[in-house]
Amino acid sequence: MFPGVSAIPTRRIPVVVTLLALLTLTACAVRPGHTTHARQITMAQPTPSAPVPTPSASPSASASPSASAKPAFKSLAWYVAQVPTFPEVPLPQPVALPATGSAPFWHRLPTDQKVAFITIDDGGLARPPGVIDFIWEARIPVTMFLNSPAAAEHTDYFRQIEAVGGIVENHTITHTSLAGRSYDYQKQEICGAADKLEGLFGKRPTLFRPPFGEHDSTTLQAAHDCGAKAVLHWTETVHEGKVRYQTPEKVVQPGDVLLMHFRPALMDDLLAALKAIHRAGLTPALLEQYVR
Numbered sequence: 138m139f140p141g142v143s144a145i146p147t148r149r150i151p152v153v154v155t156l157l158a159l160l161t162l163t164a165c166a167v168r169p170g171h172t173t174h175a176r177q178i179t180m181a182q183p184t185p186s187a188p189v190p191t192p193s194a195s196p197s198a199s200a201s202p203s204a205s206a207k208p209a210f211k212s213l214a215w216y217v218a219q220v221p222t223f224p225e226v227p228l229p230q231p232v233a234l235p236a237t238g239s240a241p242f243w244h245r246l247p248t249d250q251k252v253a254f255i256t257i258d259d260g261g262l263a264r265p266p267g268v269i270d271f272i273w274e275a276r277i278p279v280t281m282f283l284n285s286p287a288a289a290e291h292t293d294y295f296r297q298i299e300a301v302g303g304i305v306e307n308h309t310i311t312h313t314s315l316a317g318r319s320y321d322y323q324k325q326e327i328c329g330a331a332d333k334l335e336g337l338f339g340k341r342p343t344l345f346r347p348p349f350g351e352h353d354s355t356t357l358q359a360a361h362d363c364g365a366k367a368v369l370h371w372t373e374t375v376h377e378g379k380v381r382y383q384t385p386e387k388v389v390q391p392g393d394v395l396l397m398h399f400r401p402a403l404m405d406d407l408l409a410a411l412k413a414i415h416r417a418g419l420t421p422a423l424l425e426q427y428v429r
């Protein structure tokens with residue numbers, strides 16, 4: 138999995154431990170790049186703004202089959218068992234941000250470090266419950282670009298992903314194409330979503346992804362003015378377990394950004410992304426550790 142990520146030595150964590158850990162994760166629990174930031178488990182009481190995360194229903198995970206028992210096809214244990222073992226996560230070297238008063242637009246992060254980034258968009262269509270445990274047990278670093286109404290309607294789900302390491306970022310309110318629209322329109326879509334997401338999750342988004350990737354210079358200006366440090370496109374899409382490369386290399390490159398969505402096959406998409414990153418000799422890392 139991700140060597141050095143966790144003080145917990147195995148990904149096959151008994152569900153009791155998982156529950157306890159989920160109940161007590163601290164904010165710095167999610168530092169996949171730091172061996173010194175092992176998950177810290179405390180007995181701190183959850184606050185009203187951060188309700189107690191509960192593991193999703195996953196009977197396959199709660200069972201404790203004998204070591205030789207094969208997990209059922211597409212059970213949580215099966216997904217976790219498919220995840221390859223990754224090279225050591227390098228210590229993140231944050232990328233340089235231009236001081237132009239406008240956000241940079243990147244398909245791929247300008248880094249040579251052997252990492253790639255998993256991003257999950259939208260949030261309104263489907264929210265497979267198994268994803269929460271999968272992210273936790275396989276230590277998958279994910280960034281969620283959410284539409285604010287979906288985040289508002291399904292806040293508990295996204296908070297649970299936050300509790301296991303996910304980060305919420307901004308994907309507008311209405312998911313309309315911004316290119317060619319007025320500054321005021323774009324700012325309303327971007328700042329309006331940022332305000333809402335900040336209210337829901339207690340942290341203002343620092344990254345923005347325009348719907349469909351469609352943007353213009355006004356988008357980058359408005360995103361900057363709404364607090365975004367960078368505007369992210371993607372280099373690969375993942376859908377129904379298949380990775381589609383959008384660059385000539387046809388292999389995941391350092392700094393690549395993989396895009397998937399909250400859709401029914403998200404478990405398969407996460408697994409496919411992990412395998413593609415592994416095939417490229419890279420390790421998944423958290424975008425926010427590189428864009429600070």
Ligand SMILES: [Zn+2]
Pocket residue numbers: 258259308312348349
């Ligand atoms: Zn979208």
